[in-house]
Amino acid sequence: MTNQKVKCRVCWVRKEAGGRESPPPGPRYSTAARFEELYDRWPEEAWSVILEFSGSPDESLCVIADVSLLNPDGPATLLLPGSNFELYEGYKLVATGEVL
Numbered sequence: 001m002t003n004q005k006v007k008c009r010v011c012w013v014r015k016e017a018g019g020r021e022s023p024p025p026g027p028r029y030s031t032a033a034r035f036e037e038l039y040d041r042w043p044e045e046a047w048s049v050i051l052e053f054s055g056s057p058d059e060s061l062c063v064i065a066d067v068s069l070l071n072p073d074g075p076a077t078l079l080l081p082g083s084n085f086e087l088y089e090g091y092k093l094v095a096t097g098e099v100l
Helices: 036-041
Strands: 006-012 028-035 047-053 062-069 084-089 092-099
Touching: 028 036
Parallel strands: none
Antiparallel strands: 006 062, 006 092, 028 047, 028 084, 047 062, 084 092
16 A cells, blocks of 8 residues: 545534643644544544645635544555544544545
8 A cells, every 4th residue: 555645624622621731833743643434443543644735724624634544554445435433632532534
């Protein structure tokens, strides 16, 4: 498998809702992702992702980014268009995302 990059839309959880103090400054960020496809296997089957932001978050704290799996041998099916995922820092949900 190759470490493919695909476009995604990531929306950060607001601080008041339990998210980060502020979105990461970027341009790169890596953390654990909980993919909808593997939801019931979390956290035993977790995959880390690398995000490369193409700009700053908008007023709704959403941003377009390139996403790839940290492990190049990870299942490419996780990054198909329409795939949904959540980003975690430890057990804290910090963002949701969708592959475009």
